[in-house]
Structures are given as C-alpha cells and as structure tokens.
Amino acid sequence: MTVRDKEIEIVWNDKHVSLYPNKFLRQKCRCAVCSGEPGLTSAGLSMPNVEPPNVPDDVSPTRFGQVGSYGLSVDWSDGHNTGIYSFNYLRQICQCSLCSKR
Numbered sequence: 503m504t505v506r507d508k509e510i511e512i513v514w515n516d517k518h519v520s521l522y523p524n525k526f527l528r529q530k531c532r533c534a535v536c537s538g539e540p541g542l543t544s545a546g547l548s549m550p551n552v553e554p555p556n557v558p559d560d561v562s563p564t565r566f567g568q569v570g571s572y573g574l575s576v577d578w579s580d581g582h583n584t585g586i587y588s589f590n591y592l593r594q595i596c597q598c599s600l601c602s603k604r
C-alpha cells in the first residue's frame with residue numbers, strides 16, 4: 503500500500519489496484535462516531551447521522567496501523583483516529599472503473 507499526495511493506493515494480492523482519495527476514505531469511516539450510533543450525541547438522543555462526516559478538503563492520513571489480518575486503522579489529520587477499515591470493506595468501496603460498474 504502506498505500513500506500518495508492526495509490518495510492512498512492499495513495493490514491487492516490478485517494485482518487489482520485501488521485508489522482512494524484521502525477525503526473519500528475519511529468520509530467512508532464506519533466507526534461508531536461517524537456512523538452516528540445511539541448514545542453518542544451530547545443531548546443523549548440518538549440522531550441518525552446520514553450525512554458524511556464533516557471533513558476538511560485537505561484531510562490526510564497521519565498514521566496507519568495494521569489490525570491483524572483484518573484491516574487497517576487510520577489516524578487522520580483532523581484528529582479522528584477511531585476508524586478501522588477492513589480489507590473486505592476497502593475492496594467493496596474500490597473506485598476503479600471495473601468495480602464501480604458492478
């Protein structure tokens with residue numbers, strides 16, 4: 503996996519290449535905070551959060567960690583660091599012309 507200026511590149515075992523713009527990947531975070539799980543709002547009410555998280559345009563990953571063989575944890579420059587991206591999920595959200603056709 504390669505971190506470029508504005509995107510992250512992953513080359514899979516089957517030679518498939520996926521490119522993820524930083525902001526796109528940040529917005530695709532599925533952690534409890536970003537997916538708006540109940541009990542996390544300040545009012546104590548569960549508000550479904552369907553909007554993508556509010557993310558600066560120039561957000562970038564500051565640190566990657568591997569989570570076993572399961573996926574990647576990413577620290578972002580906007581301070582968000584609870585996101586884990588499973589490899590299955592990353593492959594699902596691949597943006598290449600081949601995958602987006604499906």
Ligand SMILES: [Zn+2]
Nearest residue numbers: 531533536585
């Ligand atoms: Zn998140």
Ligand SMILES: [Zn+2]
Nearest residue numbers: 596598600601
């Ligand atoms: Zn693809």
